[in-house]
Every structure is written in structure tokens, then in C-alpha cells.
Amino acid sequence: MSEHALPLQPTPPAATEFPATFTSPLPLVFVLFDGDGKKLYAEQPVAIVTLAPGKALGDLASAGVSSTAKMHVRGEATRDDAKVQYAVHLDGKPAGETFVGLDYTGKHWVFNDAGAVDFTYLRNPMAFHMQRGPGDHYWAPHSAYFELFLCTTALCPGIYDKSTGAWDLGAVATDAYRFYQGLYINLEKVGGQKARLDLGKYDKKHPHDDDVGDLILQANHVDSKYVSLNGTMPPTLPALGANQVVLCEPKADHFGIDSGDAPPTLPAPVPPSLQQILDWWSNWATLSAYDGPGSGWSGNPQCPPSGYADATRMVDPFGPSGGSPQTLGTLLAQYTDLPSFARYLLLAEIAKDPDGYHRSTYMFKKGDQLYAGPLWDKNKSYGNTQNYGSDYWYVESYGWTLFGSDNPLVQNPPAKTGSPDPSKDPTNPLNPAQVPCWWWVLLTSKAFCAEVWKVWQTEYATGGAFNDTNLTAYLTTQKTLITTTTRGESSPAARDLTLWRNDTVANWKGYVSDLETYLSARLRWIDSNLAAMLADTSGFAPPKT
Template identity: 20%
Template sequence: MYLKKLVLGFLVFTLSLTLVNSLQAGDLAFESSNLPIVVIDTHGKAIPDDYRIVADMGIIYNGPGQRNYLHQPFNHFQGKIAIELRGSSSQMFPKKQYALETQTETGENLNVSLLGLPKENDWILNGPYSDKTLIRNVLIYQLSREIGQYASRTRFCELILNGDYRGVYILMEKIKRDKNRVNISKLNPNEIAGDDLTGGYIIKIDKTAGEEVDGWQSIFPPYPGALPRIYYQYHYPKPDEIVSQQKAYIQKWIFNFEKKLFANTFMDPDSGYYPLIDLKSFIDFFILNEISKNVDGYRLSSFMYKDRDSKDPKMHMGPIWDFNLGFGNANYYHGYQTSGWQVFINYDSQFRDWNDPFMVPFWWEKMMSDSVFVKQIIQRYSELRQSTLSLDHVWGLIDSYVDTLSEAQQRNFERWPVLNQYVWPNYYIGQTWQDEINWMKNWIKERLQWMDSQLFDQVPPQPPNRVTVVDVDHSSVS
């Protein structure tokens, strides 16, 4: 039966504003879970997209290996939050994504540890919908952390919103400057000269919908003749906090980086791009996007960060973000195929036919034409395939998530009956959750085998076609 309202006495507030959780199930009893239970009450207000509303949140969590019961008091967190919708294309789904900020009673930021994660105040509640395995982001983020590149820490939970069971969610860290997240220097508005001005910055390449956006456009085309340009966005400092001198500095820095890569001397060890980047982070970013064949890779949800020159003058690639369309979960741009290099999606025939404006920056192709860069990719990939990226290890992680979710996934898919149904942009449609898991495991196996066949045989990644100067429809290929 369909899980519906979990009302009757939901979140009754006493005069002391203490949150009380007294819930009963509707069509199906939901009394307890092996996952933490997150309960949010917006007091009848709809959660908007472009600003946050104040709500109350409580979490029932008795620790690892313990069951959590709805009749228990909120024993892990109980307090105020500011919450809003998040995401771009995912907002079309009935299962929404949320960004929230833990606050004091007076509306100030409140750093707290949620579900064992380091203290902070900005959090994401990610609700997998088109990803019917429920685990794509969790898997790739863990792999990233295991190879030494920070990615958001995650915790599975079940969400109740205004008395309605909303299914399996993933509490995750928002990408943010913080000693436990992107650990770079704080940049204050009055730091506009000298070493202070040089960092830290977080820049992203992404769609411009969903929140306040500011940035600048590259002057360099993604490929010769392309009309769209890469749009770099300020992520930290925030668009409403970064000052003109800081904007000018980071724009000039990126321009210099692009100019060096655009030049014929880009491989020069002294005057080229090598001194400007943290090579390992770029290589790992490439490997993570390629093992998953992330259809948005390099061109959307792509972050870069730079610290102060006195601490680290180089640009780092990452953290990775938003891989729900990875691991074969896209029926366009050949994202479902286990062959082909995602880094060269600018050359994909369908990509160009659709005139997709979100392109891979030209500098990825330039770096992929550098034999030194590619040699280090091959070396790094070979090392990781013997450890973190061995099939046994990757499948072992997946199996551990399956054990954790085996109970809650049943409630999730009763609430959201999407199994055996097409949800944009699924390629494979499994009849059961286990079908979805098994298909992804096999896809990963075949993807790694294909990458092995290329990189172990010293076949340098190359685009399928070279694009010449083209007309407006971007259709001329040589």
C-alpha cells in the first residue's frame, strides 16, 4: 500500500517551544527504522526555491546498530532551521531536494554535529529519485575521500516532512569553506591587497538557476568556433559578499591560467600551466568523472579552489559534486555506454546536434593532449586499480550500502513507486531495487574493463573528431 500521511499529533509545540513527536502511520505502519529519522515541521508553509523559511527539525538517532523509534523523543538534534528547495532539473521531481541551515532561536547560524559529521550549519538533504539505486552520490563521494580528495560526507536517513513520510534521504555536507570541508583561508571583504587578496576562493562551473549567481564569462571558446563560453561563478566568497578587488584578482588568475593553456607553449615546464595547478587533484577529478562516466562531468557542478599564495599558490580541482546521472544513469550523450571518454563530450554528435550551451572547458582537451599529463593519469589509475578502484573494493562498498538500505528502500519505493517505471533520464529500468543495484555493479565492471583496455595499453585518450572553425549550428567536423 502507498505510504501516505503520518499525521495525528505531529510535532505539537508546547509553550516552551519544545518539539514533541507523536506520530501514527496512515496506510502502512512506520514505527521504527535502522536509519536515523529526520522530522521537519514548516508549520504549514510551503518550502520555496529562492529564499529560506524558518522551520523546526528534530532527529531521532540512537547510535550505530540501534533502532530508532518514532515514539522516542528527539535525542540527537532539536531546534530551528532555515530551509529551501535546491537543485535544477531535479526540481521537476515530486521528491524534492533541500538545503538547510541550523540556527539558534534568534536566527543566528548554529554550528552543530549532525549524525556524527563535523560541526557546521549548512547542510543538504538529498533525495535520490531518478537514481533508483539510491547510492550513486554516496559511492563516488566515498571513493573520492578514500583516494585523498575531499568530498561531502554523507549519512542515510529517512525524512518526515509535515507529517508526510518522504522516503530515504542522504544528509550531506554542502560544499563550503571550512576547516573540515574545503580547507582554505577565510577571505574577508577588507582583505584586498597583498597575500591576503590571493585566497581563498571557490569557483564553480554550473547552470545559473536556483540561487543568487554572479561571475564572469571566459573569452576562450570551448572548441574552435564554438559560440557559448564557459561561465565561472563565485561560490566563495558568496556573490553578495565578494568585493570588486577580489573579483578582479580571481578573474585575472583564471584568465592567466587559460591563456597559458591556450598558448602553443602550454607544456613548457616553467612558462606553461604546470606551476599553476595541483596536478594530483586534476588527475583524480578526471579519474572519478571517467569511472562513473558522469554525463555532467567537467561542464556542470564542477568546483575549483585556491588558497592564499603563502599557503598554496596552486589551483585545485574539486570537490566533486552531483553524480546522480553517473554510472550509466543517463539515456543521452551516450552516458549509458561503458566505452568512450566523457572529457570529450564536446565532440559527441548528439551533444552538438542539441547545441548544448554547457560545454567542457577547452583546457581539459589541451591537458589531455599533453603526454606528461596523460602519463601521470595512467600511473595514478594503475595504482588505484590495485586498491581503492579494485572491483572487489567498489563492489564491497556497494554491498555495504545495500545492507544498510535493505529495509528502508522498501518504504521509499512504496512512497515513490518508480521501480519498473521510466524516470528522466533513465537508460536502464529495473523491476526491483536489486535489479538496479546489480545493473550498476555490472556497468561499473564493464566500464573499468574498458578503461583498463585503454590506459593499460598506453592508448592516450583522444577526441573522436577534431572540430574546425564552424558556423552557428556547430555542425562542421573534420
């Protein structure tokens, strides 16, 4: 891994671009750090000073709002990039109980590297906007744009007095051009806080006999902080490859596990409270990867096998032995919140994300139900040709990410509606094993397919969050936030474009136009093909109107 001596400025701004009278329509955030920015690849204590929109740079010392925190570079896929993102852990509640443009909802935040992967700066905020719906199980991270200054004593030793621990904010303002890092997005980190997912506190000392407690899970890369749930049933999870389902909350150290391995090595015996969680997941996962009586998880990467929709199970692992045979999708649906999974499926298909379903994919358990979401990390999605090129299957407006070309659930592949190249496969030719089995199992359930149809009719057909008109209005608001100019200065987007890519606002407008064109075409394609797909997988037929 190549670690940069941050901050990097490929096209450094001139000192004249940041006079004392400089203002921005966005918050200006100054991260103050004693040392070389390279140390931020490990967690370090920092001071954070926020200047409200419209406040002059020269007023930093008198008008800036200070907080203390710990901060480090985050992101497996982007930590080697020039422009990086940061994890921020506040030491306490900030003044006014707001933090960088958002209400204070917890200690953990992400400073997202806007523009590094998504040249429009719009994809992640838009994805979270579409996620939100009625009820706390539709929570998605809130976001706020800001401009970042990473102020290190390695660049300007005079800004910090080590003997007193005081920062010279007047000097920081004078040298602001040296520290400028461009446009960022402040995001709430996914967590179980009351103002976020609102999960009950997990009690490791007094585990419940009938309920393992509320949990947050994620399909993603393995990490030393998170217990892997895959080890409870061999072989490794089909359709996830090197990724695994991990337990995000509670973390490994909650159970006294700190092996340093990724994933952590579990002690023998496993703590009883953790064993309850492993058993619960094994039961749910057994339902979601059925491959014949008693076989549990399928080792077949083409799971589900032919005839999957007719599979039945005689024993419910959550309930008493015996009982009447039930279709597997119907059985799984008893322990799964169908509306949240239906909404997540549609959002994932709108995004058509190469990481969709199997990376940065959250689920959470609340009570006896498993919920899908919230969305996370959608900057590579929605036809992002700046990263993949116009000939890459994921940027096309047609096709189901859900299904590889060999998936037996789709006996009658949908028509290549609107395809510029009729020879291209409407199913996923690049990663036929992208999607974990539970999505395919759910799609064999008419009840689940009915929920998918209901969400689509509510959110697209009748003017909800997926509707073209509403999305256009939302994007217009976001574009205005980052392109507004003050006192004759350039806009935040223009400053970032110049800093990192020596790019122009005219080109940026083209990137945004590409995104809007993709969204319109993608929504139309799904609307034209959704009923046929649901009929293929479960026999569901939309109610007649």
C-alpha cells in the first residue's frame, strides 16, 4: 500500500483564491493535526473547526466552532487514491448539537471523498434520498456538502504551539490555500443509535433465551473488527466469493475477541452470547440457501439449482420439528421484513452497481425480523461511465443485476428493451454469482414479489421517491448547493474540479447529464420488465386495475 504524505494538491490554488474575505455557500471545515498527514492512515487525535456558510475566512478565530475527534483514512478500495475519505469519531457532542451541516446523531461520521469516483458528486446523496420511506427501518444516512482544509504542522509548523496545545486560527486562515482539499460530503455512519437505526442495546452479560438481540450485519470484505458469520456453516457463502457476512454491531471486542486476524479467530469455547448470534444466523442462512432436504448451505456457485421454486422444507430451524411442507420462499418470509427487502432490491437494480448485493451491503435484525439496508457506497453506480467506460455492462440501462446468464429462475429472459446492441445479454454476463442466495429464495415467494410490485407502484408509478420528476427536483436542489457562487468567487464544485482533475464546470454538466439520462432510461426499462421477471420467479401476477 502506498501511503501519501497528505495533503495532496495536484493543482494547488493560489493564495489569492482564499483572501480573508473569502466565503462559501457551504460549511468550511478545518481539520488541525500535529504532524505529517501520512500518520492519518492510522487513527490520530485531531481538532475540527467548522465555519458556517457565508462566514468570512478571516473570521475563523472568532466564528469557528471547535470539536475534538479521532480521525483516520478509511475505505479498502480508495485508501490508495490521491483524494481519500476519512472516518471521524467525535470525542463528545459538538456545540449546538450540530456537526458539519447535520444534526448531531452520534459520534461516528464519514468525510466522503466526493468526486474521487463519482464525478457528479450526486450519487451517494441521491441513493440515500431514495432509500428513505415510512418507519425507522427505512433510515438512510443523511448527508451535507462541505469544503475541507487539512491543516498539518508538517506544512506550516507555526500554526500550533506545542507548549500550550493552542492552534493559531488566524495563521490557519492566512495559509488556507495550502491546506485546501476540495469538496467533501459529511455522512452519518451506519449505526444503531436512536436517531439512526434505533436498535436496542445488545446485552452481552445477560443474553436472552428467546432473542439474540438487535444486530447489524454486512456483506463485505473481512475485517479484524468484525466477527465473520460464514464460519458457522461450510463452505464459504455462495455468490460472495472472497467477501463474507460479518457482524458489525456488536463488534468483536464486545465479546473480548481481539485476535488481530481478519476475520477474527474465535476462541474455544465461543462466548455463549456470541454463539446465540451464530446459531440465529445459521438458522436464517440455512433457509436462504436450501439445496435439498437436510443439506443446508449449497456449495454450488450457481445456487439456486434447477427447480428451486418447487423446493420444500419439512423442518423449520426456528421452530419445532415436523410440520407441513412449505415453499422455501414462504418460510424464509416469516423471519424477514419483506417491505425493506423489496425496497432494497429495487434500489439495487436502479443503481445497477457492480458491488451491489455483495459488498457494502447492510442488513439489521430488530426483534425477530431481519431487515435489508441501509444503502451504502453507491458512487460507482447509476451508469457511472467515468469509471467503467460506455461499453461496460453495468452502465447500460437494461438488464437485471440479480441474475447471471445461467440462473434457472429466469426461464424467459426479458426482452432487450431499448438495448443499443441486441446481442447483449439482459442478464448479468460479467458476474453471474454476484447475488447472495437469499435474494433468489425470496423471489420464489409470491408474497415477496407482491411487495416488490407494491413498492414499485408506490415509488415510481404514482409519483414517489423513484419518480423521474421527483428525482429531477432533488438533483436540481443538490446541484444548486455545490454550484452557487458568492462575492464573485468560483463555486465549490468548480474549486474541486480544478484542484483534483484540472477539470471544468462545463464537463461536470456533461457528467450530470449522463447520470440523468441513465436514470430516466433505467427506470423505464424496469417499469417495462418488472412484471415479467416477478412472474418468472414466483408466478406472481400484478392485480388487475
